[in-house]
Amino acid sequence: MADQPVLKLLAKALELWLRQQCEAVQNLEIELQGSSRDLLRGRLAGVRVQARGVRYQQLELALVDLQVSELQLQLGQLWRGQPLQLPAEIPITGLVGFTPEALSNALLEPQWQGIADGLAEQLLGVTPLMGLRIREQRLVFQARGLGSAEPLELETTLCAENGHVRISAAAGGNDALLAMAPAIAVERAAIEAGMVVLEGSATVITT
Numbered sequence: 001m002a003d004q005p006v007l008k009l010l011a012k013a014l015e016l017w018l019r020q021q022c023e024a025v026q027n028l029e030i031e032l033q034g035s036s037r038d039l040l041r042g043r044l045a046g047v048r049v050q051a052r053g054v055r056y057q058q059l060e061l062a063l064v065d066l067q068v069s070e071l072q073l074q075l076g077q078l079w080r081g082q083p084l085q086l087p088a089e090i091p092i093t094g095l096v097g098f099t100p101e102a103l104s105n106a107l108l109e110p111q112w113q114g115i116a117d118g119l120a121e122q123l124l125g126v127t128p129l130m131g132l133r134i135r136e137q138r139l140v141f142q143a144r145g146l147g148s149a150e151p152l153e154l155e156t157t158l159c160a161e162n163g164h165v166r167i168s169a170a171a172g173g174n175d176a177l178l179a180m181a182p183a184i185a186v187e188r189a190a191i192e193a194g195m196v197v198l199e200g201s202a203t204v205i206t207t
Contacts, residue, residue, distance in 0.1 A: 026053025063097035
């Protein structure tokens with residue numbers, strides 16, 4: 001169905017919109033689900049987006065695999081050569097994957113440094129956070145306090161808790177709750193294939 005001219009046009013419009021929302025996208029694949037007949041009525045059965053090398057709000061996502069269920073679209077502007085108009089809110093489900101190196105780099109950015117140092121304080125009792133790495137399916141936090149000669153390390157495990165991410169010391173003891181934005185609900189958090197993987201649902205605001 002994706003080889004039909006109407007769906008091809010919509011796929012290109014969606015690709016343009018997605019690239020405009022991100023600071024960088026290396027590889028992007030869009031699979032449209034539906035027929036040209038339905039689309040002419042403004043209905044699309046679903047969309048699957050798969051991408052790699054995405055940079056969004058200073059976060060580097062190694063892997064993105066998202067699904068959108070039925071969409072109602074206003075396509076009049078698109079037929080006139082104008083930008084695609086999407087619904088104001090779009091519910092999505094799927095997963096994203098972060099490498100520990102990318103997370104370390106992002107958490108040192110001013111936008112995220114307060115969260116990073118808060119996690120380091122709760123988990124290790126010192127700040128600032130120096131970096132993250134993965135060791136045998138554990139996420140290792142590394143921080144160095146003032147006057148410390150050597151950095152402190154803590155192996156942690158991840159799990160989803162009421163839509164957020166609970167980070168717990170693997171050997172027991174300290175833990176921290178990484179709160180998500182109200183529009184995001186994490187249903188699964190894990191270390192897989194050398195990445196931090198978060199799976200769940202979200203609402204994308206397009207306006």
